[in-house]
Amino acid sequence: MRRYADLVEAAFSDDNGVQIQRVCVARNVRILPSKLRTLAHHASVIRNGRRLAKWHTGDLFHVIDGSHGYLAKILRHRQTVMTVHDVIPKLQCLGRFGVPKPGRLSRRIIDSAVDGLGYAKHLIFDSRSTRQDCNDLGVPLRGNDSIVFPPLERQFSVDEAVPRTEMGRPSTESYLFHIGNNGFYKNREGVINVFSKVAASIPHRLVMAGPPPTAAHQQLARRLGIDDRIDFECDPSDARVRELYRGADALVFPSIYEGFGWPPIEAMAMGCPVVCTDGGSLAEVVGEAAMASAVGDDTTMAANLLQVLSDRSVADRLISAGLGHAKGFGMIAFRSKLERIYRSVVGDGIGMETSASIHYDHRP
Structure with missing residues (x-):
């Protein structure tokens, strides 16, 4: 997800009207035994997400990893945008690919992430295919969603x-x-x-x-x-x-x-x-x-x-x-679509020169 965070930051690097602050809410779990990493990772995301919801003053949160969709529920009282890149883990749980299902703990985390997506003020999908998958999974789509192809680096x-x-x-x-x-x-x-x-x-x-x-x-x-x-x-x-x-x-x-x-x-x-x-x-x-x-x-x-x-x-x-x-996957179009989404979420009453977008950056 660091790559996507880099792209979002680069999109607004020369725009004083939209200030980007990257916030990582995941702790480094590589030093832990492998069996504990998944639980420790998501526990840290939830704990730090709650702190973020309580203390951060940003106008808008952009959670850039839909696999942590439960953050949208934690941030439900704030203006939150969520990017969903795919729902492969959930489809795997449902037997879509004919490979072994994730373990019980992983399945509970995956279900929590998918259930949380409906709390976002606006969902961004990388493709119509991913949007359709979410629709099929019962994720509430109330018209507050967009298809935004990521740009080329x-x-x-x-x-x-x-x-x-x-x-x-x-x-x-x-x-x-x-x-x-x-x-x-x-x-x-x-x-x-x-x-x-x-x-x-x-x-x-x-x-x-x-x-x-x-x-x-x-x-x-x-x-x-x-x-x-x-x-x-x-x-x-x-x-x-x-x-x-x-x-x-x-x-x-x-x-x-x-x-x-x-x-x-x-x-x-x-x-x-x-x-x-x-x-x-x-x-x-x-x-x-x-x-x-x-x-x-x-x-x-x-x-x-x-x-x-x-x-x-x-x-x-x-x-x-x-x-x-x-040529259709350029940075200008990506930035334009993101800015339009941000404005639709924070409202025209907030000047873009003072608004801040907070991007969750996953660094395991």
Whole structure:
């Protein structure tokens, strides 16, 4: 959530009318035994949230992490805006993804977070898909809600002035790219499976950026006989990620579910063709600027990928469409929508030059 807090702060960095103060209400729990971290984390959020509600004088609170939706109930007597990025944990509890449900304590916390969302004065959703999920879960939507796509960070802004032929990698080092964590919904296993279906037909390597792979990922690559063609880049810097987008012949993104999904838009902005699923919000986020297939249909995704790699006109079309599409995820539109929401919550009677937005910043 730090990334989203950075974006909100950057949106108003040159605006003296909206003063941003970031407040972290979560304690650092990494020093505690793993079994105690979840309880200690949420206990600290509740305790400090109550203090915030009682003592802070800000005109408006913007809670930037819907997984702490219970804060909206704690802050119910204050002007509160809540951003909901996704409801993956609740959907997991309901068996949506066919993976084990969270433990009993986690389920109680998740239920409390979802129930608390209805207390916010205004809900911001990253996508229509997430809004629909909340509606299906029974979250009260009284018309005080908005769809606001997060913007691209500055280092991933559209830059058409740099041709891909000048991006600094030898043409012989062809590779496909994926970026994501080890969460089940990111489907890193699917990335490996899709690559295995096309590996014999192409000279490319597969670069997977994110945390270190699990033993299961490594075993799957060995079993499929492609482990010597996969490079894992562990926790690369933003500069390195930008370089990887620019050098890749395609982004492979077989995500099971996304509340928004930054990587496809970042790839488009860097001139990289996108081959993805329609999981969660992805269909609405990528529009017609990517080749999308149904979740779990690795065969169709592999066919789409081969088409991009074998037909230059298809790749060029996706690059052009992607660059144009990515321009719609700019900071100016993001800021304008947030300011309009803030004004609607605090009312026109409060001068924006004296109002303050308080952003909850989750640093575990």
